[in-house]
Amino acid sequence: MHIYLILNMKEKNEEVIKILENLRKIILDKNITQATMASFLDKDASQFSKILNGSMHLRLEHLAKIATGLEMSIIDIITYPEKYVPSEEKEESVKTSVTIELDREKREKVLKMIFGVENLDFLK
Numbered sequence: 001m002h003i004y005l006i007l008n009m010k011e012k013n014e015e016v017i018k019i020l021e022n023l024r025k026i027i028l029d030k031n032i033t034q035a036t037m038a039s040f041l042d043k044d045a046s047q048f049s050k051i052l053n054g055s056m057h058l059r060l061e062h063l064a065k066i067a068t069g070l071e072m073s074i075i076d077i078i079t080y081p082e083k084y085v086p087s088e089e090k091e092e093s094v095k096t097s098v099t100i101e102l103d104r105e106k107r108e109k110v111l112k113m114i115f116g117v118e119n120l121d122f123l124k
Contacts, residue, residue, distance in 0.1 A: 015078075016058070018078075019058070019063070019077065019078055020051075020052055020054065020058065022077055022078065022079075022080040022081075023037070023052060023066070023077065024052060025080060025081065026070065026072075026077065026080060029081070030070070032070075033045070034048050034049055034052070035048075036069075037066060037069070039069075040065050040066050040068070040069030040070075041062050041065050041066065060074075063077065
């Protein structure tokens with residue numbers, strides 16, 4: 001039993017329309033023929049043309065084969081011409097600087113609180 005997702009332009013689904021537009025852009029940008037794209041799917045150029053114009057279903061398995069043929073990921077076809085870049089899980093440290101104007105006595109107290117009594121020599 002095969003489970004697949006059918007992407008059908010006739011449903012006027014904006015996401016599917018965007019994917020088909022992106023496939024057209026990729027064809028133009030990479031100077032690839034529809035016949036080449038069709039060969040990734042083991043179909044002829046007329047069948048691929050029907051996929052592009054929405055009269056034939058675009059299946060997720062088709063999108064996967066096209067991505068493999070183009071040496072791209074499916075997500076990069078979906079977001080074309082942008083490339084999907086996953087965010088890092090770890091948080092980056094943020095450098096912050098603060099300037100405070102204090103008189104000499106208060107300055108010494110604040111520095112002692114921050115750095116400790118023994119460590120003030122390196123600030124002079």
